[in-house]
Amino acid sequence: MNISQRYQLSLALLTDMYQLTMAQGYWKKGMAEQEAVFHLYFRNNPFKGGYTISAGLADAIDLLQSFRFTQEDLSYLKSLTGSQGQPLFEEGFLEHLRSLEFSCDVDAIPEGTVVFPNEPLLRIKGPILQCQLLETPLLTILNFQTLIATKAARIVDAAQGDAVIEFGMRRAQGPDGALSAARASFIGGVGATSNMLAGQIFNIPVRGTHAHSWIMSFEEEQEAFSAYADVFPHDSVFLVDTYHTLDGIKNAIEVAKTMREKGSELRGIRLDSGDLAYLSIEGRKMLDEAGFPKVSILASNDLDEHLIQSLKLQGAKIDAWGIGTKMVTAFDQPALGGVYKLAALRQADGEWEYKLKLSEQLVKISTPGILQVRRFSHDNALVGDMIYSELLDVSPSVTMVHPNDPTQRKSYAKECTYEDLLVPVFRDGNQVYSSPDLPAIQARTKQQLNLLHGTYRRFLNPHTFKVGLEEQLHERKMKLIIQLRSEEQNKQIA
Ligand SMILES: Nc1ncnc2c1ncn2[C@@H]1O[C@H](COP(=O)(O)OP(=O)(O)OP(=O)(O)O)[C@@H](O)[C@H]1O
Ligand SMILES: O=P(O)(O)OC[C@H]1O[C@H](OP(=O)(O)OP(=O)(O)O)[C@H](O)[C@@H]1O
Numbered sequence: 229m230n231i232s233q234r235y236q237l238s239l240a241l242l243t244d245m246y247q248l249t250m251a252q253g254y255w256k257k258g259m260a261e262q263e264a265v266f267h268l269y270f271r272n273n274p275f276k277g278g279y280t281i282s283a284g285l286a287d288a289i290d291l292l293q294s295f296r297f298t299q300e301d302l303s304y305l306k307s308l309t310g311s312q313g314q315p316l317f318e319e320g321f322l323e324h325l326r327s328l329e330f331s332c333d334v335d336a337i338p339e340g341t342v343v344f345p346n347e348p349l350l351r352i353k354g355p356i357l358q359c360q361l362l363e364t365p366l367l368t369i370l371n372f373q374t375l376i377a378t379k380a381a382r383i384v385d386a387a388q389g390d391a392v393i394e395f396g397m398r399r400a401q402g403p404d405g406a407l408s409a410a411r412a413s414f415i416g417g418v419g420a421t422s423n424m425l426a427g428q429i430f431n432i433p434v435r436g437t438h439a440h441s442w443i444m445s446f447e448e449e450q451e452a453f454s455a456y457a458d459v460f461p462h463d464s465v466f467l468v469d470t471y472h473t474l475d476g477i478k479n480a481i482e483v484a485k486t487m488r489e490k491g492s493e494l495r496g497i498r499l500d501s502g503d504l505a506y507l508s509i510e511g512r513k514m515l516d517e518a519g520f521p522k523v524s525i526l527a528s529n530d531l532d533e534h535l536i537q538s539l540k541l542q543g544a545k546i547d548a549w550g551i552g553t554k555m556v557t558a559f560d561q562p563a564l565g566g567v568y569k570l571a572a573l574r575q576a577d578g579e580w581e582y583k584l585k586l587s588e589q590l591v592k593i594s595t596p597g598i599l600q601v602r603r604f605s606h607d608n609a610l611v612g613d614m615i616y617s618e619l620l621d622v623s624p625s626v627t628m629v630h631p632n633d634p635t636q637r638k639s640y641a642k643e644c645t646y647e648d649l650l651v652p653v654f655r656d657g658n659q660v661y662s663s664p665d666l667p668a669i670q671a672r673t674k675q676q677l678n679l680l681h682g683t684y685r686r687f688l689n690p691h692t693f694k695v696g697l698e699e700q701l702h703e704r705k706m707k708l709i710i711q712l713r714s715e716e717q718n719k720q721i722a
């Protein structure tokens with residue numbers, strides 16, 4: 229099921245109003261079909277981390293596949309008026325939209341890839357009107373899922389192989405936030421979700437325990453555990469903290485004994501408050517001494533990668549982690565600052581003109597061209613990435629310029645193997661790439677992270693992975709900046 233089917237409607241209007249007003253402008257000025265190139269990229273790794281995990285491409289593909297304006301969409305646009313009461317959109321423009329068929333080339337980095345700031349996650353080339361309309365929906369899909377996949381990867385990394393379950397739907401940013409977060413968390417490495425609709429749509433394993441309300445709806449805690457075990461003799465995980473956690477664990481053990489007499493085993497207990505290190509250590513002792521070494525201890529309660537790491541350092545005996553709010557809302561950084569910038573425009577003579585967005589800050593200046601990312605590896609480890617323009621001839625012995633210090637140059641070509649990260653996804657509007665299934669994407673995340681040295685993976689002050697610009701591209705960019713700045717200055721003087 230794709231995102232358009234999920235909502236059973238056209239998503240052509242899932243864009244900002246200004247994209248449509250600009251689109252009418254391009255149409256009116258005869259520019260609608262002018263070929264353009266845009267790149268979607270972010271400027272900083274989220275969570276002050278050393279890496280990012282790309283996610284969301286499958287939903288982006290579905291959106292592009294179903295990109296067309298329905299009669300309802302056009303009627304809505306027709307009903308809109310400007311400040312003088314005049315129709316905002318002209319008939320001719322609406323007719324143009326009616327006959328619009330997606331015809332762009334799209335290249336993108338597959339989901340589950342380790343990516344870094346300034347690398348295009350997606351590149352789109354085609355009529356500027358289409359590229360423009362797609363800015364906002366592509367950003368909303370890729371920004372959110374990439375953010376959540378990265379958060380989940382960090383949490384899974386901290387859990388060091390323990391099971392991690394996503395419990396976040398109730399705190400997610402609305403129904404689609406919950407679904408997209410379940411998908412992205414799975415890409416990041418989470419093993420299961422409590423979200424049943426995500427299970428149905430994405431085929432993600434579903435898991436769950438029970439809530440405090442179950443315990444509270446019985447007179448006694450032990451009676452509640454027994455009743456649950458009667459209904460689910462082989463799938464019971466008891467929540468032990470409703471009244472007094474250590475007493476709760478005693479009650480769980482008593483019921484586990486009765487279950488064993490009847491031929492079944494308690495699967496686990498869940499701790500949801502209090503000192504999780506102390507209670508898990510005590511709980512483990514009590515369970516082991518009572519003959520239940522295989523009953524696992526699951527912990528939940530506002531957990532994230534930092535708390536998991538701290539609990540592990542404290543010697544907590546926790547086997548599985550239920551993570552909600554902080555993962556699905558990316559609590560400490562609620563948005564990835566991905567942007568979508570025009571990088572080249574085809575001129576009437578067929579030549580590409582490089583386009584660049586100036587900024588006072590050098591890091592915010594976009595890179596022009598038709599960009600690709602070349603990743604160099606050595607001995608099963610990533611060593612550096614180079615952004616180059618396909619418009620410039622890149623010889624095998626390429627040199628890249630250090631991102632922060634242009635006097636430093638490096639060529640990895642001799643000692644390293646390399647691959648180009650962006651792969652063709654659409655050609656002339658036809659899909660030429662099919663997304664792997666979710667388990668394969670999850671496996672890719674794991675394999676990619678294993679190629680990344682621990683210094684880039686640590687949470688505190690991680691090492692910055694080198695992403696350089698290919699030398700000729702760097703020169704072009706610098707020339708263009710100088711040219712644009714001097715034009716600016718000349719205008720000011722005049
Ligand atoms: N040993 C520990 N070290 C660090 N943080 C912990 C430890 N144990 C629990 N925490 C975290 O401390 C925070 C507060 O937990 P605590 O149970 O005290 O409050 P609470 O959630 O308000 O409890 P309750 O659900 O009973 O109201 C939670 O994020 C929890 O995960
Ligand atoms: O803590 P999270 O990472 O978001 O994980 C999900 C939480 O949702 C549930 O309780 P809920 O928050 O509804 O109630 P509670 O805080 O009273 O336990 C569950 O018991 C977890 O604590």
Ligand SMILES: O=C(O)c1cccnc1
Pocket residue numbers: 395396422435436437438439498528550552
């Ligand atoms: O199954 C659970 O234990 C669960 C599900 C959602 C949120 N909190 C807990």
